[in-house]
Amino acid sequence: MSTKNTDVLIVGSGIAGMQAALDIGDSGLNAVIVEKSPSIGGKMISLSKVFPTLDCASCITTPKMAASSHHPRVDIYTYTEVKEIKKVSDGFEAVIIKKPRFVIESECISCKKCEEVCPVYVKDEFEYGLGVKKAISIPFTNAIPQFPVLDESKCIRCGACARVCPKDCIDYLQKPEEINIKSKAVIISTGYEITPMDAKKEYNGTKLPNVISSLQAERLLAPHGPYGKFLRPSDGKIPDSIAYVQCAGSRDESIGIPYCSRVCCMYAIKQAMLLSGMLPLSEITIYYMDIRAFGKGYEQFYNQARAMGINFVKAKVAKITEDEEHNPILRIDRQEDGSKPQEVKHDIVVLSQGLVPSTKNFFGLELEINEYGFINQPQKTLSPAKTNIEGVFVAGVASGPKDIPDTIMEAGSAAVEVINYVKSVKVGS
C-alpha cells in the first residue's frame, strides 16, 4: 500500500472542498482532496444558473475545478472512497480506496472513442436519471479529470472499447487500490443530498412522473441539459403551467426535518425566472409559506421575479395526485382569500426539496453531529470552522444548509483555521 504525506486531507470536492484546497495551496501548504465521484465539482457543476447573478453555474465552477486540478500543491483522488480516518499522535492517518475505472488513467487521452462504440446504454446519474449515457463514458462534458468510467455492473464485456482504444488502456481486470494518506489536519466538506423524493408520502414524488426533483429541474434548465429543452418527463410535452412546492422537505416536523434549508426559496425563484425566459407563455406558480430572500441582492431578485409575472401564492400543499393524463393535481390550503382547500392542476410540479447531510458516517472519526446529522461547531463565536475533534474542521453544507456564497465564505474560513492549526502543530513538533 502506497503512502502519501500531506498537510491537510479534504474529504469532498464540491465548491467547499475545492475552495478550501485552493486557499490552503495558495498559502503554501499541501492538500489532498478525496472525492467519491469520478469528477470533482460536486453539486454545483450540475446546476443551471446560480442566484442572484444568474451566472451560468458551470462558468463559475469550471475555473475553480481547473485551478484545483492544476494547483502544484493540491493532489486530487477522484472516484475514491475514504475507508477510515484515524487520529494518531502526529495528526491523522487515512485509508482511501481508489475504485477501478477499468481505464489506465496515465495512458488515457480522453478521446471518447470507447464511449462512441459502447453498445450499452445506462441511466445517467449526472442528469439525475433524466438521460442516458454509455456503460463506459466520461461522466459529463466538463468533468475533471476527463477519464471515462466503465460501469462494471452493466458492461457486457463485448470488448468493443478495448479494440477501439488507440492507447490500449482499457483494463477489465483493474482492482481497487488502497492508499494511505498521512496528514496534519482534516477538513470535512462532504456536502449534502436533497431530501428524498419519497420523504413526504402525500406528495407521491416517486410515483408521479411529472412531479420532479429540484435538481432534475436544474438539469432541464441547464444549457447542456439532457433534452436541451424543458420538457415534462411523461410525454415530452412543453409544459404550459409549472408549479413549485416550497418547503417540500424542510420546515416539516412530520418528516423529521424542522429546519429551514436556506436555498430552496431562492433556487425556486431562479428556476422560475429561467423558465419564464425559456417558455414566455407558460404560467409559473410558487406555493410558499415564507419567502426567505435574505442574502445580498436576494430581495431585489425576488422583486424582479414578481415583476416578471411569476405567481407567488401563500399556501401549504397538502397532497399531490394526478389525473389520467399524468397532470399533477395539487390540494392546497391558501392563507389568503379563503381557507377552503382547493384543487389545482398543473402540467409539471417541481418539489423544492431541502438539504440533508450526504453522510452521517465520518470514517471512524467521532464527530459530534446534531440530531439531523449535520456536524456541530462547538466554538461558533470564536473559531467557527472547528469541530469537537482537534485538527478536524468543517466547511460548507456538512455543518448545515447554506447557499453557495455562504459556503465559499465558510471554506475560506476553514482554510485559514486549518492553516493556522497546521502551522502551530508544525512549530510544536
Add this chain to the structure above:
Amino acid sequence: MSKPKILIITTNHSSYPGANAVGQARLSYGSNTYIIRVPDPVMFPEDFYIRAFEKGIAGIIIMSSGSDCPYEGAYERLSKRIQNVYNIMKQKNININRLKLTTICTVCKEAFLKEISDMEKVVQNVN
C-alpha cells in the same frame, strides 16, 4: 472557389471553452470557421475588423463573455466600439450583418451553433 471564411473571436474566459464543449459533444459545423482567442475583444481597434474584411474574411462573430466578463467596463467599451465599426462599415458599404457581437458561455453549445448558422446565411451572399 472555397467557402467564404468566418472569423470567430472568442474569450479565454468563456466562449473558447464553450467552443471546446461543442467539440466534446461531437457536434458539427462548417470548416470555413476560424477560431482565435483573446483575453478580451475590447483590445481590437475599429480598423482591425475593417482590415479583416478587406483581407477577405467574409464574416466575423465576436463571442464575448458578456456579463461574465472578468474585466471592468470592458463589455460596455466593446459594444460601443462595435457601434463605431458598424458606422464605418455603413460608410464603406460593407453589409453590417457580416459582423456580429454576441455572448457565449462555457457550455452554450446550441447558441454557439446557432450563431454560426446565422452567419453562414449572411456570408453566402458575400463575395
Add this chain to the structure above:
Amino acid sequence: MEENKIYEKEHTINENYRQKPKVAVYVCHCGGNISDVVDVKKVAEELSKYHDVAISREYAFMCSSTGQDYIVEDIQKNGINRVVIAACSPALHELTFRGALQRAGLNPYLYEHVNIREQVSWVHKNDKEGATKKAISLVKAGVEKVLRQDPLNSIRVEAVKTVAVIGGGVSGMRAALSVAKNGLNAVIIEKSDKLGGKLNRSGNVYPTGEKAISVAENLSKEVLSSDKIKVYFNSEITFVSGYVGNFQINVKRKNGEYEKIKAGAIIIATGFDNYKPYEGEYGYGLNKFVLTLPEFIEALEKSGPGKFNYNGKDINSVSFIHCVGSRQIDGIDKPGKNGKINEYCSRVCCTSLINTANNLKTKYPDVEVFDIYTDIRTYGMDHESYYKEASKNDVIFFRRPLEERPSVEFDGAKIKIKTKDVLTMNEDMEIETDMVVLGVGMVPNDITDLVEYMKLPKSSDGFLQEVHPKLRPVEVANNGIFIAGTAQGPMDILESLQASNTAAVKAAALLASGDIPLDPFVAVVDEDKCTGCEKCPKECSYSGALTMIEKEVNGKKKKVAYVNAALCKGCGACAAVCEPRAINVAGWSLDQFDAMVEAIAKE
C-alpha cells in the same frame, strides 16, 4: 513616496530566441482522434514549406514523454527557438508543453498551441478535406503569432508583510487574529477608544445564547495579548495610497499626531449602522414607548425583576414590527436622505426580533407579545426553533400583505396599531399595546472618505461591492483590498466571523511568500513608438494602472504611457485606441492578431 520594487523573475536561460527565428511545428495524431479526420502528414508537409519553419513533424501522441523529448531535443540540438504544437485544447496540454520548453531552456512563452481536436477534427468529421485545409491555415496562423512573440517573465512585486485592518469590531478582530496566527503582522485602526464595535451594546448572540459583550471580550483579550497585532485607538484615516503589496495609510491619532502605516494588504471591516427611523415612522420619536430593537434590548436588559416597568409605566403588552428600514418598496416607503429606498432584506432582524420576544417572554411571562411581519426569515440551522418557541410562548403573529404597512396611532396614553392580517383573511386588525418595538435593519456605515481614498466600489444597496459573490467574494476590484463582515452587507455575528476569516486567508495567501507574483499578461509600452497622446489612460478602467509620465527616452525627455503591472489586469482596452501600436497586452499583441488573420484569410 518610496515604492517597493516591481521586478521580473527571469525564465529565460537560453538566449537563442534573439537569433534568427527557427520554428518547430509538431502535429499530433492524438491516436486517431485528429489523424482520422485531419491529414496530419499533409499539414506537417505544408508547414515544412512555410517561412521560418525549420522543423515540421507529426507524431502519434505529442503529450507522451517521447513526444515531449522531441521538443527538448530539437531545441537543444537543432537550435529551435520557437515552438508551435497542433493538438488538443490548450486547456489540457498548454502547460505540459510550456514545461517542455522550460526544461529545454527556452522561455516557455515562445510557444503557441493550436487546437485542432476540439475545434477541428471533432467538429468537422464529415469534411476531411476542409478540416485539413483549416488545420493548415490555423497552424500557419500559429506560426505567425509565435514569430511575433516576445519571451515573457513573471512579474513580482515585493510586499510588506503587514495587513492593515480598518475597524475593530468583531469582524476586524477576527480577521486580525487569523492573520496574526498565520505569522503576519496586523494593525487594527479603530476610530473609537474600544474594541468590539456593536457587540458592546447588544444583548445575547443567537444561536449560542452567549452575551454579546462576552463574545467581544473574548476576542479583544486575544487581540490585545497578541504580539503580532498593534491596535491604533481613536484613529482616523486621512489618506490611503499605493497598491497591492505596498499600501500606505495615513492616520491621525487623537493627540493630533499623524502616523504612516505601511501594509501589504488592507482588510476593510467598518461594519454597519442601525437604520434610524425618521420622526413619525411608526410613531418613532413622537412617543417614548416606540423603540428601535437595539434600544429595546438595552431597556429589557436593564429592567428589574417583577413587573416590566419602562419609563415609569408598567408594560403589559409589547408589539414588534418587522422590516423597518428594510424590504422597502418604491412608492410605498419614504426614501432616505440619499433619496433611495432600502430594497434589501437585512437578514438578521427576523431572528433577532423573535429571539428578543422570547427573552421578553422568559423574563416577563405575563407580558402579551404581538408580532407583525410579512415573511418570517428564520433561515439558520437553529433559527427556526426560535420561531417555534415564540409560538409556544404565545406570541401572537399578524401577517401583513407585502405591500401594506401597519400604522401606529396614539390616543392619549394608549398606543394603537392597525394592520391588515393575511392569516385572518385580510381582516383589518387593531392592536392596543403599551410598547412598540421597531425591527430596524442594517444600513452601511458612512465611510465616504475611505471609499474616496481607495476608489472602493459600492453596490446598489450602498454596501461595499465584492468582485463576484462566488468567484472572489471578499475582494474588491483593487488588488490587495479585502472586505470582512457587514461592510459588505447584512450578516449575523457567526456569518461575519466566517467572512472575516475568508478575508484573512486571502490576505495571508497574498503575502505568504514576501513577494506577490503577478500575471505577465499585462500591458507593455514601446516607449520609442509612444507619442504621448494620452488617449490610452482614458480607456483604462483600473485606477492608477495606466498613467502618463515624463521620461528620458533615447536621450530625449518625452511624455510616455506608464503601466503599473501591479494594477493592470491585461484586458487590452488601451491597445485599441493606440494608433502607433505602442501599447499592447504582452503575449496578445495586435501585430500578432493582424498576422494571424492575414494567414487565415490567405488561400
